[in-house]
Amino acid sequence: MTTEESILNKIQILITNHFQTPEMAFNFFDKDNDQKLTKAEIVKLLKDAEISGFIRGIVSSKLIEGYDNNGDDLIDWEEFKTAISKIKKSDS
Numbered sequence: 110m111t112t113e114e115s116i117l118n119k120i121q122i123l124i125t126n127h128f129q130t131p132e133m134a135f136n137f138f139d140k141d142n143d144q145k146l147t148k149a150e151i152v153k154l155l156k157d158a159e160i161s162g163f164i165r166g167i168v169s170s171k172l173i174e175g176y177d178n179n180g181d182d183l184i185d186w187e188e189f190k191t192a193i194s195k196i197k198k199s200d201s
């Protein structure tokens with residue numbers, strides 16, 4: 110069973126293991142540097158987070174649905190921070 114929590118956890122692990130800061134991760138996956146993550150860019154992130162290919166499309170849609178606060182169908186830095194801060198237990 111793949112819950113939203115376990116998916117966010119995998120994203121958190123990816124960020125922690127491969128990037129010094131969440132901002133660096135965001136910039137890495139923002140391939141066209143427009144400061145927003147498209148669905149395609151999120152799918153790539155999910156791939157690197159080892160989310161199963163079968164559910165990446167659905168998960169990326171759910172993440173946009175859940176965290177796109179301004180309704181532009183993109184995840185900007187503020188929205189990304191909100192998503193990952195949800196599972197981050199403490200700030201270091």
Ligand SMILES: [Ca+2]
Nearest residue numbers: 139141143145
């Ligand atoms: Ca982008």
Ligand SMILES: [Ca+2]
Nearest residue numbers: 177179181183
């Ligand atoms: Ca947005």
